[in-house]
Amino acid sequence: MDDWLTAALRAPAVLVTVAIVEGSVPREAGAKMLVMADSFAGTIGGGHLEHRAIEIARTMLEEGGAPRLERFALGPSLGQCCGGVAHLVFEIADRDQMALLDGRRSVDTIRVLALAGRVDGKPVRPTWALVDGSGRHIAGAPVPAFDRLLGTHVFTDADGHRWLADAVLAPRAHLMLFGAGHVGAAIVRALADLPCRVTWVDEREDLFPRDLPANVTIEATDIPEALAEGAAPGTTFLVMTHSHALDLRLSNAILSRPAADWFGLIGSDTKRRQFEHRLRERGIANERIDAMVCPIGLPGIAGKAPAIIAASCAAQLLTVWEAFENAASHPQVSSESN
Numbered sequence: 001m002d003d004w005l006t007a008a009l010r011a012p013a014v015l016v017t018v019a020i021v022e023g024s025v026p027r028e029a030g031a032k033m034l035v036m037a038d039s040f041a042g043t044i045g046g047g048h049l050e051h052r053a054i055e056i057a058r059t060m061l062e063e064g065g066a067p068r069l070e071r072f073a074l075g076p077s078l079g080q081c082c083g084g085v086a087h088l089v090f091e092i093a094d095r096d097q098m099a100l101l102d103g104r105r106s107v108d109t110i111r112v113l114a115l116a117g118r119v120d121g122k123p124v125r126p127t128w129a130l131v132d133g134s135g136r137h138i139a140g141a142p143v144p145a146f147d148r149l150l151g152t153h154v155f156t157d158a159d160g161h162r163w164l165a166d167a168v169l170a171p172r173a174h175l176m177l178f179g180a181g182h183v184g185a186a187i188v189r190a191l192a193d194l195p196c197r198v199t200w201v202d203e204r205e206d207l208f209p210r211d212l213p214a215n216v217t218i219e220a221t222d223i224p225e226a227l228a229e230g231a232a233p234g235t236t237f238l239v240m241t242h243s244h245a246l247d248l249r250l251s252n253a254i255l256s257r258p259a260a261d262w263f264g265l266i267g268s269d270t271k272r273r274q275f276e277h278r279l280r281e282r283g284i285a286n287e288r289i290d291a292m293v294c295p296i297g298l299p300g301i302a303g304k305a306p307a308i309i310a311a312s313c314a315a316q317l318l319t320v321w322e323a324f325e326n327a328a329s330h331p332q333v334s335s336e337s338n
Contacts, residue, residue: 003042003193005101006102007041007042008034008095008098009098009102012061012092013034013061013093014035014057014061014093015033015035015090015091015093016033016035016044016053016057016088016089017030017089017152017166018032018044018086018088019088019089021084021085021086022085022086022087025049025084026045026047026049027086029151029153030167031043031045033057034093036061037061040057044086045086049072061092065116066116067089067115069087069089069116069154070087070088070090071086072086087154089113096139097140100138105170107170108167108168108169109131109169110130110132110148110167110168111166112143113127114128114143115163127141128143129142144157144163146163146165150165151167152164152166170197171196172195172234173197173321174196174197175236175317176201177198177199177201178201178228178238178240179239180202180207181207181242182306183240186307186309186310187314191213191314191317192216193213196317197215198213199216201218201220201227202220202224203220203221203222205218224241225250228254228257229253231257231261233261234324236262237262239263239264251265255279256284260291263291263293265294266309267294271294275292279292297312298315
């Protein structure tokens with residue numbers, strides 16, 4: 001996954017972050033783009049806004065300067081029909097900071113950055129820090145207190161100086177994928193640039209490619225059931241190994257978990273009926289078997305080429321993960337009064 005963070009470790013660059021959004025804009029606060037002299041990675045939404053941001057970033061790359069916040073009205077000044085206002089932070093990417101973030105992809109981190117301005121008539125020196133999700137200082141200089149629950153935002157300290165608090169969050173979605181065959185490899189490629197973590201499991205270590213996306217971890221083991229049993233609650237599962245017997249053992253392990261996590265099994269309607277019967281014989285409850293997704297993929301996509309199955313599965317997983325995220329953000333409130 002050649003994202004903004006990966007690219008930041010290779011060449012001098014300017015990091016552009018969406019800091020504040022007003023009304024309808026192409027991307028959300030926290031979206032990023034890394035601009036190099038002759039290329040860029042990531043996106044803040046495309047169009048004239050992105051084109052103008054690249055111009056500013058490349059000028060900053062040549063001339064230097066402190067991190068600064070700029071306001072862009074998308075309608076009047078940029079001719080974009082969104083009509084909202086985007087506030088972007090431009091900063092020379094700090095290699096030390098980027099390396100620390102690269103090592104923390106699986107945990108939440110908040111970047112805190114002093115924005116250009118003056119305090120007591122003196123220019124503010126560039127200052128940054130990294131803070132973990134609990135507020136513990138990890139690296140960089142001391143910074144003012146801020147609200148960690150607001151996500152990416154701009155705040156003002158007691159001296160009237162502005163700071164960027166930028167939430168760099170670990171992907172909430174975690175897929176445990178069993179099977180390193182053609183379809184499994186195609187699914188890994190399809191998920192490479194999506195906001196998720198993938199644990200890719202197979203006993204045949206030689207099947208795994210040498211170059212892996214940054215969001216993929218390999219587990220070469222001859223007891224994959226143990227990984228399924230020990231996975232954290234909220235993990236999603238896809239099973240597509242080279243062996244129906246192994247598929248059945250994994251299905252049994254996943255459906256026996258106390259958490260009712262989403263589980264997809266590659267196969268036909270015939271395979272599903274066979275597995276339903278065998279899983280009931282092993283004592284799996286009917287409601288868990290009914291929740292098993294087999295065949296996998298979106299309805300209406302019948303192609304069986306690995307790339308087609310992978311595209312269909314990736315879209316299916318996105319709907320599952322977004323539903324989980326929405327449910328977590330808007331928990332149901334009981335209608336019963338206390």
